[in-house]
Amino acid sequence: MKKLLALGGSGHMGQKAVQTVLENRNLEQLIIADNNQEKATAFACSLKDDRIQVAHIDIQDSGSLMELMKKADVVMNTIGPFYKYALPVVKAAIAAGVNYVDINDDYKPTQQVLEFDKEARKAGVTIIQGMGASPGISNIIARYAADQLDDVDYIQTAWGIAGGIRRPRNVFTREFIDLVKAEAGDAAIGHLIYCASWKIPIFKDGKFIEVIPLQEGEEVAFPNGKAFFKYIGHPEPVTLPHFIKGIKGACNLCGMEPEEFDTALYLGEKVRNNEISLEQAVELFPDEILRRLQQRPDHAEYLGPLKWGIIVSVSGLKNGKKVRYTFGPRGAPRGDMIGVTGVSIALAANMLINNEIKKHGVFAPEGCVDPDLFFKRYVDYWDYDNKRYWIPKPKNIKQALWKVEENL
Numbered sequence: 266m267k268k269l270l271a272l273g274g275s276g277h278m279g280q281k282a283v284q285t286v287l288e289n290r291n292l293e294q295l296i297i298a299d300n301n302q303e304k305a306t307a308f309a310c311s312l313k314d315d316r317i318q319v320a321h322i323d324i325q326d327s328g329s330l331m332e333l334m335k336k337a338d339v340v341m342n343t344i345g346p347f348y349k350y351a352l353p354v355v356k357a358a359i360a361a362g363v364n365y366v367d368i369n370d371d372y373k374p375t376q377q378v379l380e381f382d383k384e385a386r387k388a389g390v391t392i393i394q395g396m397g398a399s400p401g402i403s404n405i406i407a408r409y410a411a412d413q414l415d416d417v418d419y420i421q422t423a424w425g426i427a428g429g430i431r432r433p434r435n436v437f438t439r440e441f442i443d444l445v446k447a448e449a450g451d452a453a454i455g456h457l458i459y460c461a462s463w464k465i466p467i468f469k470d471g472k473f474i475e476v477i478p479l480q481e482g483e484e485v486a487f488p489n490g491k492a493f494f495k496y497i498g499h500p501e502p503v504t505l506p507h508f509i510k511g512i513k514g515a516c517n518l519c520g521m522e523p524e525e526f527d528t529a530l531y532l533g534e535k536v537r538n539n540e541i542s543l544e545q546a547v548e549l550f551p552d553e554i555l556r557r558l559q560q561r562p563d564h565a566e567y568l569g570p571l572k573w574g575i576i577v578s579v580s581g582l583k584n585g586k587k588v589r590y591t592f593g594p595r596g597a598p599r600g601d602m603i604g605v606t607g608v609s610i611a612l613a614a615n616m617l618i619n620n621e622i623k624k625h626g627v628f629a630p631e632g633c634v635d636p637d638l639f640f641k642r643y644v645d646y647w648d649y650d651n652k653r654y655w656i657p658k659p660k661n662i663k664q665a666l667w668k669v670e671e672n673l
Contacts, residue, residue, distance in 0.1 A: 267291060267292055267293060267338040267339060267618040268292075268293055268294040268295075268296070268336065268337045268338050268339075269286060269292055269294070269295045269296070269337055269338070269339045269340075269341060269614060269618065270295075270296045270298060270333060270334060270336065270337035270339070270340045270341070270363075271283050271286070271295060271296065271297050271298065271341050271343075272298050272299075272322065272324065272340060272341065272342040272343065272344050272354070273298075273299060273342065273343040273344035273345075274295075274297035274298065274299060274305065274308070274341075274343070275297055275299045275301065275304045275305040275307075275308040275309075276299070276343055276344070277453075277603055278343040278368060278397075278603055278606050278607050278610070279297075279299075279343040279344075279607070280308060280607070281598075281600060281603055281604060281606070281607025281608065281611075282341060282343055282606075282607040282608075282610050282611040282614070283295065283297060283308075283312070283611075284312070284607075284611075285607060285608050285611035285612070285646070286341065286611040286614050286615060286618075287312065287314055287316070287317075289615045289618055289619070291615075291618055291619055292316065292618055293316065294316050294317075294318065295314075295316055295317050295318070296317075296318045296319070296320050296333070296336065296337060297309050297317060297318070297319050297320070298319075298320045298321070298322040298333060299319075299321070299322065300321065300322060300323055300324070302319060302320075302321040305319045305320075305321075306319050320333060324344055324350055324353075324354060325350075325353075327353060327356075327357055330354065330357045331357045331360055331361045332361075334357060334358055334361035334363050335361045335362075335363070337363055338363060338364065338617075338618070339363065339364045339365070339366070339614055339617045339618055340354075340358050340363050340364070340365045340366070341366055341367075341610060341611070341614040342354055342365065342366070342367040342368075343367070343368055343606075343607075343610065345368075345370075345452035345453070345455075345456065346371070346452045346455045346456055346459065347367070347368075347369040347370060347371045347374050347456075348371040348373060348374055348455075348456075348459050351367065351369045351371065351374035351375070351377075351378060351394065352374050352377045352378060354367070355367075355378050355381060355392055355394070355627075356381065358390065358392065359381060359384050359385050359388050359390060359392065360388075362388050362389070362390060363390060364390050364391045364392075364617045365390065365391070365392045365393065366392075366393040366394075366396050366610055366613045366614050366617060367393070367394055367395070367396065367610070368395065368396060368397035368401065368606055368609075368610050369394040369395050369400075369500065370395060370397060370399070370400060370456060370499060370500065371456065371459060371460070371498070371500070372460075372465065372466060372498045372499055372500050372502075372503050375394060375395060375400075375500035375503050375504060375629075376466075376503055378392065378394050378627055379503070379504070379507065379627055381627055382626045382627040383626075385625060385626050385627050386625045386626045388625075389625050390625060391617060391622055391624060391625055391626070391628065391633065392626070392627040392628065393613055393617075393622075393628050393629070393630065393633060393634070394500070394627070394628070394629060395500045395504065395629050395630060396609055396610045396613040396630050396634070397605070397606035397609055397610060398424065398575060398602055398605040398606045398609065399422060399423075399424040399499065399501070399517070399575055400422075400499060400500045400501050400504070400629065400630065401605075401606065401609045401610070401630055402575050402594065402605060402609055402643075403422040403423075403424065403501055403517075403575050403577055404422075404501060404504065404505070404629050404630040404631040404634075405630050405631065405634055405636050405639055405640075406575070406577040406592050406593075406594075406636070406666065407420050407422060407501070407505055407509065407577050407579070407631055408508075408509065408630075408631040408634075408636055409592070409636035409637075409662060409666075410577050410578075410579040410590055410592050411509050411512075411579055412636075413579070413583070413590055414579060414581040414582060414583050414588070414590070415581070415582050415583055415584070416511070416581045416582040417509065417511060417512050417579055417580070417581040418512060418513050418514065418580050418581045418582075419512065419513065419514040419515070419578075419579070419580040419581070420501075420505050420509065420512055420514070420515045420577070420578070420579050420580075421483060421485070421515070421516055421518065421576075421577070421578040421579075421580075422499075422501040422505075422515075422516070422517045422518070422575075422576070422577050422578075423485045423494050423517065423518040423519065423520070423575075423576040423577075423578075424517075424518075424519055424520070424574070424575050424576070425494065425518075425519040425520030425521050425573070426520050426521070426522075426571065426572065426573040427485075427492030427493070427494070427520040427571075427572045427573075428492060428571050428572050429571030429572075429573075431522075431561065433561070433562075433563055434558070434559055434560075434561040434562065434563045435563060437555060437558035437559050437561070439555065442551045442554065442555045442558075443551070446550075446551050451547050454547050454550050455543060455544075455546075455547045457525075457529050458529060458532050458533055458536065458543060458546045458547060458550065459498070459543060460478060460497045460498035460499065460529075460533075461478050461479050461497070461498075461529040461530060461532070461533030462478075462532075462533040462534075462536040462537050462543065462546075463478075463498070463537055464476060464477055464478075465477075465478045465496065465497065465498035465499075466498075466502055466503060467496060467502045467514075467515065467516040467517075468502045468505070468506050468512070468513075468514050468515040468516070469513075469514050469516075470513060470514065471513045471514075473502075476496055478495070478496055478497050478498055478533070479495045479496070479497060479519075479526055479529060479530050479533070480495065480496075480530075481495065481496055482494050482495035482496050482518055483496075483516065483518060485518060485520070485572075485576050485578070485591075486576070486578060486589075486591040486669045486671070487572040487574075487576070487591075487593070487669070488593075488667050488669060489572060490572065492520060492572045494518035494519055494520040495518060495519060495520075495526070496516060496517070496518055497517060497518065497519040498517075499517035499519075500517075500629065501515065501516075501517045502515040502516050502517055504629035504631065504632070505629075505631065507629070507632070508628070508629055508631045508632035509631060520572070524554055524557040524558050524561075525554065527557055528550060528553050528554040528557060531553065532546040532549060532550060532553065533546075574593045574594065574597075575593055575594060575605075576591060576592075576593045577591070577592050577593065578590070578591040578592075579591075580673065586672065587672070587673040588670065588671065588672055588673060589670075589671045589673055590668060590669070590670055590671075591668065591669040591671075592666045592667065592668050592669075593666060593667050594665060594666060594667075595656050595659065595664075595665055595666065595667050596644070596647035596648065596649070596651070596656060596659075596665070597647060597648065597651075598646040598647060598648060599648040599651070604646070604648075608643065608646045609643070612639060612642050612643060613630070613634060613639075615642075616634065616638075616639075621635075621638070622634070636662055637661065637662050640659075640661070640662040640665050640666075641661070641662070643665070644658055644659050644665050645658075
């Protein structure tokens, strides 16, 4: 029987993660820790589970954080932004001697946390960073995809949308933007601007180079065509060469609405030029994107079939031929990104609770999470009522992923 500490367990991502991990009957106790104890208490009461306790935590108080961690066997952290909090929380987990998993989606702290592998192994703990959607699901698919080839040369991960029917201008009101902002949260907006503010790493020709985000990019394959996505700062290019040996290139790309691209680029450049702080950019984001959205034509514009999701492409050799395989999930949990991220981190936490991940050290998902076992459980949470999927429940990872094959 195990005890879990859920840092930020009453937040946007944390609630879904807590609800999912509570299904594990090996879990003896779950502590929901948040700086808003009233909100955490209300959420805990709504779950009606006597295994739950609530604790107040200031994540910046390293001493109190470490003492709270010592009460648990596994720490599940959904508190962002991770460019602020990832490294100190991981260091506290190692010092407390507890296994740990988070949804860190920022590349700089990912690089920093990887440097604590030796300390984690010495402490006998498992640290898994980036176990969400992208990174997370993307990394696990990358591991599975790489295993399908005899030799892997290049891995492309991507997330987002392209095409579809744009909403007309009159949809975009202040109330609409405020609702979107509330659902996303300041941490998610800060993450987007952070990713667009400075040069980002991609892995090319066996070495890391830096590029300006959201300017250049690559084509991404879908079952219903291709779309052009742009480079953005994310952990996958940092971790994939570390855990999948022999690859010569890796990148992460995103697809967004044009106004989102333009707003992120505009505010990111201001942050990069020290005209405004990242916190000021987060405050300016709603007004700036609303201004741009309200310049749309006052009618819906059809741009062709919608291309969406998490996409992973691997290039290399198969039976002596140069090929490219592209994969993506055929379905997803209810709740869009919150559902995907919350379920993903909870399943990894369950693996730690169940002692199904035995390696010690610092890992990204592709370094320690078994793709077959993960997807066997992940598909249980898919929203099969969503008619855009139109599939029965998959029996294995092969059935769970769509695949596009190309000869190069």
